[in-house]
Amino acid sequence: MARRKATARMSKKKEVEVEEASTSSASVAESEAEEESDTNDHSEEEEASDVQSEEEEEGSDEEVNSSDEESSGEEESDDESPENSDDVNTDSVGQNEQCTFDLGNLLSFNTHQVNAAELYRGGSMKNNLNKEWYELRPPTIEASKASALPNPVNESMLLAKAAEGTTQLLRELWKLPTEKTDLGLLAKLPTAETRLPRMLPPPPPKQLTKWEQFALQRGIAPKGKQSRKVFDEATGEWKHLTGSLDNKANAGPESWPILEVKKNDDPMQDPWEKLREEKKSRVGKNTESRMRNAERAGNLEKGTANRMMKNVKKQEKQKVLMRQKEREMGLVAPVGVPVDMRSGGEKAQRGKPSTQLALKATQTSTASLGRFDKQIEGEPERQLNKNTKKRKLDPSVTGNTNKKYLQTEAQKSQDILSKVMNGSKQKDKDVKKGKYAKGETAYDYDFDDGLGSGSFKKKKGRAGAGKMKKLTKKRIM
Amino acid sequence: MAPTPHQAKQAKAKLISGGKQPKARVQRYLKTTESQLKEGAKGSLLLKGIRCSDAMSTILKDMRSVQAPHAKLLSKNNMIVPFDDEGQQSLEFLTTKNDASVFALASHNKKRPNNLVMGRTFDRRVLDMVELGILQYRSVGDFPGLPKQRVGSKPLLQFVGDVWSSDINLKRLQNLLIDFYRGDPVDSLILSGLDHVMVFTAAEASIGGVEPSPIIHQRTYYMKLKKDPKGGKSPVPYLTPSGPDMDFKVRRTEFASPDLWKLAMKQPQGVKAKKKKNQTTNIFGETIGRLHLERQDIDSRSGKKSKALRMADKLDKAEAKAALEDELGREEEEMDNEFQQAYGFSKGDM
Numbered sequence: 001m002a003r004r005k006a007t008a009r010m011s012k013k014k015e016v017e018v019e020e021a022s023t024s025s026a027s028v029a030e031s032e033a034e035e036e037s038d039t040n041d042h043s044e045e046e047e048a049s050d051v052q053s054e055e056e057e058e059g060s061d062e063e064v065n066s067s068d069e070e071s072s073g074e075e076e077s078d079d080e081s082p083e084n085s086d087d088v089n090t091d092s093v094g095q096n097e098q099c100t101f102d103l104g105n106l107l108s109f110n111t112h113q114v115n116a117a118e119l120y121r122g123g124s125m126k127n128n129l130n131k132e133w134y135e136l137r138p139p140t141i142e143a144s145k146a147s148a149l150p151n152p153v154n155e156s157m158l159l160a161k162a163a164e165g166t167t168q169l170l171r172e173l174w175k176l177p178t179e180k181t182d183l184g185l186l187a188k189l190p191t192a193e194t195r196l197p198r199m200l201p202p203p204p205p206k207q208l209t210k211w212e213q214f215a216l217q218r219g220i221a222p223k224g225k226q227s228r229k230v231f232d233e234a235t236g237e238w239k240h241l242t243g244s245l246d247n248k249a250n251a252g253p254e255s256w257p258i259l260e261v262k263k264n265d266d267p268m269q270d271p272w273e274k275l276r277e278e279k280k281s282r283v284g285k286n287t288e289s290r291m292r293n294a295e296r297a298g299n300l301e302k303g304t305a306n307r308m309m310k311n312v313k314k315q316e317k318q319k320v321l322m323r324q325k326e327r328e329m330g331l332v333a334p335v336g337v338p339v340d341m342r343s344g345g346e347k348a349q350r351g352k353p354s355t356q357l358a359l360k361a362t363q364t365s366t367a368s369l370g371r372f373d374k375q376i377e378g379e380p381e382r383q384l385n386k387n388t389k390k391r392k393l394d395p396s397v398t399g400n401t402n403k404k405y406l407q408t409e410a411q412k413s414q415d416i417l418s419k420v421m422n423g424s425k426q427k428d429k430d431v432k433k434g435k436y437a438k439g440e441t442a443y444d445y446d447f448d449d450g451l452g453s454g455s456f457k458k459k460k461g462r463a464g465a466g467k468m469k470k471l472t473k474k475r476i477m
Numbered sequence: 478m479a480p481t482p483h484q485a486k487q488a489k490a491k492l493i494s495g496g497k498q499p500k501a502r503v504q505r506y507l508k509t510t511e512s513q514l515k516e517g518a519k520g521s522l523l524l525k526g527i528r529c530s531d532a533m534s535t536i537l538k539d540m541r542s543v544q545a546p547h548a549k550l551l552s553k554n555n556m557i558v559p560f561d562d563e564g565q566q567s568l569e570f571l572t573t574k575n576d577a578s579v580f581a582l583a584s585h586n587k588k589r590p591n592n593l594v595m596g597r598t599f600d601r602r603v604l605d606m607v608e609l610g611i612l613q614y615r616s617v618g619d620f621p622g623l624p625k626q627r628v629g630s631k632p633l634l635q636f637v638g639d640v641w642s643s644d645i646n647l648k649r650l651q652n653l654l655i656d657f658y659r660g661d662p663v664d665s666l667i668l669s670g671l672d673h674v675m676v677f678t679a680a681e682a683s684i685g686g687v688e689p690s691p692i693i694h695q696r697t698y699y700m701k702l703k704k705d706p707k708g709g710k711s712p713v714p715y716l717t718p719s720g721p722d723m724d725f726k727v728r729r730t731e732f733a734s735p736d737l738w739k740l741a742m743k744q745p746q747g748v749k750a751k752k753k754k755n756q757t758t759n760i761f762g763e764t765i766g767r768l769h770l771e772r773q774d775i776d777s778r779s780g781k782k783s784k785a786l787r788m789a790d791k792l793d794k795a796e797a798k799a800a801l802e803d804e805l806g807r808e809e810e811e812m813d814n815e816f817q818q819a820y821g822f823s824k825g826d827m
Contacts (some may be wrong), residue, residue, distance in 0.1 A: 099635075105659055106671075110637040114680040119694075133718050136621060141532045141591055141614035153613075153724065158637075158696050159716060162676040165635045166700065166714045173668060174711035184669045195742055196656050199519060199578040200512035201600050202745030219778045287495045294493045301490075308494055 099165050101172050104192030108169040110161065119154050207297035210289070254279075284312065332357065479510040479576050482601060510576065514745050518661040519597070522577035523550040524568075526557060526584025526592070533583040533591060535616045539721040540581060542617065543658070543697075545628050549575050557582060559594045560731060565603045573601045579657055589728065597656055599733075599741040607650055608729040612692065615722040624699045625719045626673035631660045633671060633700070638679035640691045647679060647691060649732050674698045674716065695723040 099108045134155055176187040208216065215222070229238040232249040239249035246255075253259055259271045291305035326332040330353070363382055364370040370384050419427070430436060480488060492498065499507070521544050523537040541548040551571075558564040559582055572580055582594040589610065596606035617625060626632075634655060641651050658675055678694045697720035702712035733741065755767045782790075817823045 105655060105662075106631060106633045106666075107655065108633070108635045109641070110635065111639050111642060112637075114638045114640075114678055116680045119678075119680050133620065133623065134615070137619045139613055139615040139619060139722075140535050141611055153694060155696075155718070158676065158678055158694060159698070159718070161637050161678065162635060162674060162696060162698055163714060163716050165637065165676070166633060166674050166716065167711075169633055169635070170671075170702075170714060171709070171711045178668075181667070184667045186665050187668050188665045189663065192662065194652070194655060195744075196652065196659075197597070197599055197604060197738070197741035198744070199516050199599070201740065202743065203512040203514065217774075217777065283495075287493075290493055294489075299489055300493055304490065304494070 097161070097164060099168050101169060102193040103169075103172060103176065104189050105194055106169070106173075106189075107194060108165045110165050114161075118157055120152075121154055204298075209293040210296075330357070332361065479573055480507070481570065481573055485510075516662075518547045518659075519579045519656060520575070520577040521548045521657065522572050522575050522580040523548055524557070524571070524580060524582045525551070525554045526559075526582050526594075527554060528586055529554060529583050530585040530591070532614065533585050533593070535618070536593065536611070536614060536721070536723075537581065537583050539616050542628070543626075543632075543720065544660075547660070549577060551575075555582075559596070559606055560608075560729065568596070568603060569598060569601055572598050581657075592728070593725070595653060595657065597653060599737070603731075604733045604737065604741055605649060605653055606731040607646075607653060607727060609725040610728045611723055611725045613722075613724040617720050620719055623717050623719050624701075626697075626699060627670075629660075630670060630672050631663070631666065632658055632697075633674040634658060635674060635676040636679075637676060638691075640679040640681055641677075644691060646727055646730050646732075647693075649730070650693075650727065651677075669702065671702070672700055673720065674700050674714070690726050692724060692726050695721070695725070697721055 097110055097112045099110045101108050173187060176189065178185050178187045180186070214220075226241065228240065230241055230249040231237075232239045232251075234251070239247060241249055245251050248255075254272060254275050261267050261271075265271070288305055288309060291300060291308060294300035295302050295305055323332075360383060363373070364384060366373055370382060375382070427436075498504070521540075523540055525534065525537065537550055541550045555567065555571075557567045559568060568580060568582075572578060578599075579597045580595070582596075584592045584594075586592070589608075591611040591614075593609045593611055594606055595609065597604050636651055641647050654677060674697070676694075676696045676698070678696070679691045680694070681691050696718065698716035699719040701715045701717070703715050705711065705713045732738075755769065756764055757767075758764050813824050
């Protein structure tokens with residue numbers, strides 16, 4: 001009651017504001033005000049000092065008036081139990097500010113106004129906390145006068161508010177359903193109320209492949225899990241389903257050394273080649289259908305499957321043509337069936353040249369293209385393909401944007417340009433030798449006298465050096 | 478090293494068109510970089526800007542220790558102006574590559590002293606950014622001898638002040654701070670493991686300015702749970718200051734447009750808990766369920782045929798074929814007869 005009188009002494013404006021504040025603020029605050037008005041009767045002494053502070057701070061009217069009661073309440077309880085604050089600092093603050101919670105995120109919201117005046121009150125002796133903990137070392141970033149921070153901050157007030165909020169939150173947390181585990185009491189948290197944005201958009205629903213659609217329509221159940229290893233009848237071991245022909249379970253006719261010729265088979269065809277080609281076509285079909293499924297699902301750009309198929313067909317055609325050409329020209333040994341048994345035996349060669357070709361083919365059909373294979377004593381030197389160096393591909397092809405590589409590329413083109421513009425040593429040498437001579441004339445290399453370059457004769461000595469050409473400065477590109 | 482969206486697309490295309498699959502470990506990692514139904518903790522990237530003072534560096538180091546193991550601190554200075562398009566592109570790239578979705582960029586210059594830009598990304602693009610000017614800072618090292626939190630423990634967060642809900646900027650900032658400091662989103666928690674509290678107090682400090690700019694005080698306290706002397710079930714916390722304490726105010730903001738925000742907040746349908754509609758419990762305590770089947774198209778269904786049926790099919794077909802051939806034979810005979818009648822001699826004699 002004394003509190004209300006004190007405020008009435010002030011201007012009418014403030015009175016109105018008090019009423020406004022009390023009605024506008026949350027209902028909880030109002031109930032608090034009622035609570036505190038009772039406790040106010042106990043300690044009227046402090047109110048005098050509070051009134052003084054009120055009169056000082058006229059800037060923030062609303063705050064002062066409405067949160068005044070709260071702060072006074074806190075102060076009073078501070079004095080009431082000073083000893084307990086050493087041990088448990090929640091006792092210093094009464095349970096006057098109710099918080100709202102989001103237990104799923106371990107959050108608590110104290111939506112009551114903060115008394116800025118109280119917070120930035122300087123030089124208060126009640127702030128024992130400041131000395132004890134906050135003055136152990138100077139802060140990493142000091143609050144300068146230029147900054148907007150009013151110094152010093154009332155740490156004890158902040159701590160008190162924190163403690164209160166935490167106690168309330170813990171109380172709520174301990175109310176949750178729990179179960180005992182060997183690590184302790186496990187509480188089941190409810191779903192979080194505060195919604196936070198996601199990192200990535202949610203995954204799109206999976207599109208069914210063509211087969212899956214068909215299976216769904218016809219009611220065909222999926223295959224089910226396959227076991228990792230299968231018993232291989234031939235070797236009597238447990239092997240994986242996939243792998244090389246040696247390590248595969250139930251490898252099949254590709255690995256058998258002898259194959260029967262069945263009714264509908266052509267006896268002249270290589271059955272293993274036939275099997276390999278069949279497998280290739282199956283693999284190609286599989287990749288194509290996978291690409292089409294991916295296109296339908298949107299994982300792949302539309303049209304890539306068609307492009308891939310076109311490319312594959314093109315390449316195959318080219319390969320076939322090249323092979324035919326080589327065989328016709330006699331560069332490659334005849335493949336497969338012996339020469340005399342073939343129908344088109346006219347173009348096929350027999351005898352030494354054919355054998356030599358066949359030998360060359362076999363010698364280079366190793367992993368290292370015949371470079372490191374041992375040679376028998378007395379064997380003539382092998383005629384290997386000399387162009388077995390690794391090609392340096394254009395970075396635009398490989399997609400390699402290695403800076404070092406780009407620099408060398410740029411350097412290369414610069415070198416070429418400088419050579420064209422300024423002339424290189426090699427070219428000078430060649431000119432002297434007579435490569436660029438258009439006629440017979442000894443020292444004028446550019447002059448074409450119609451006699452032909454073949455009859456060019458390089459002169460010795462000073463005459464061979466040619467006309468003294470104007471020395472031009474090499475331009476720095 | 479998460480792949481950028483372009484790289485991911487290329488890799489996928491290569492795989493589908495018959496490329497070699499990466500190792501199992503790599504595949505597992507790549508799966509975590511793709512979008513998931515339920516997301517885990519947000520990785521954070523801590524960067525230095527164009528020029529960074531020692532004090533700002535300690536701020537980043539403290540942030541990393543608080544957010545460990547989800548935080549990554551880069552040591553080099555980056556020429557990034559965050560409120561620029563180019564800068565945002567760099568940030569997007571760096572956050573993608575470091576598996577981070579939340580970032581903090583520290584810098585210091587005369588115009589903006591002790592600057593900290595905090596932000597987050599959505600779908601590998603910048604979503605929100607807030608520039609904070611730090612007025613006072615007490616690092617973990619400024620509280621020697623006092624107990625500190627354990628690495629990786631979840632904090633109790635607290636927001637004090639009414640300004641958090643009244644000011645639009647602070648509303649979003651609150652959301653961002655929760656995102657930053659929340660840690661792992663969990664369903665259940667061992668309560669005795671809670672050991673620290675982070676309190677953000679916002680106060681309006683109107684000092685001569687026309688518009689009061691709120692100052693936010695971040696305080697971190699180490700919490701020791703003590704038994705309630707009054708004899709309640711829940712413990713009572715004993716708070717001691719520890720860890721980073723920061724007083725800052727908001728300088729510039731660049732929040733997401735409402736469309737992008739809506740997109741980012743969209744949750745997938747699978748996450749919502751669905752009520753089981755087809756289960757009922759009767760008075761005897763028995764749970765009864767109802768199965769709702771779709772309309773079954775029996776005609777187009779194919780079942781597995783037994784051997785007898787297959788043989789029967791074969792025989793039928795053979796019969797039909799024979800019948801057809803008979804017909805053709807008869808037709809031929811008829812034609813033959815006609816021919817003979819017409820021309821006097823049979824076709825076969827020709």
